[in-house]
Amino acid sequence: MSHESFKAAFSNAINHVASNISLYVINLDKDLTSNRKIGAGNLISFMVSCVYSSTKLELLDVFGLVPNAPFASAFNQQRAKLKSDALEAVFHQFNSLVLSMEETASLPFPCC
Template structure:
């Protein structure tokens, strides 16, 4: 499809409508939740969540729906949001990516870069899986970790996995995204040296894909893939495998 803003918006709204009319696997209590006519129905909730920026919840609601006695409260929004499973947004992400995909290839391959990034979230001292302490020991903060596959040619995200900081494993996230991909076009995975692992390479090869992974300097690290290899002493060299 042509990815112009109007068509993208229509596709997104259509997919949100499909989520609402689906079998209910994305709602915590199918047949109970989102049955009654409320100020924040399912579709409106999803659109609101996607459109949020960096303000407080109250200000976000006022910004989206205006100042009126009929505007839902922040408490009502939280109650409605709790009725939606996180799988709703995951399903929407994958459906939207699949429907809007236009292959832009490099020598027959999709170019997919993988990397991870920490995301600060509001401090919650009871959530130990995401709780960290600053180096000076004074400040507590919480982190999520985003793992993403990014299409370099199309400038879009192909997949993503978000986990609490202490539960995150970038290598496992990469293999999970590779294994569950529905792509029919072969891909070339590009990664930095944090993804240097034979298991990652094996999963990529099983899909029939290629990889370009930066690896650790054999002279500076003793635990990298190159450790123990007999390599030329020159600063630059090529080795045919």
């Protein structure tokens, strides 16, 4: 299985959770529903991809030095709105996608 397949599965898992974000926020009607600099998909992706640097440096790695890049405080405010169940759901979705891809790849090819 290629790294593109894993990347696509991860992206699909994040999109699946982000499209159902009302299940994973504190306030159902208003949290992470509007289009902000750090939307639900970007927030989850950012949280998973952080390595070991400070939030400020990680944000610089992702957004660069663009004038409208979000501050660390904006990230912290958005993160506070998200339940930990969201990350768990991403990993469950990702695992099920990868397992189904492995099962499909292990099927024998039909003979001509």
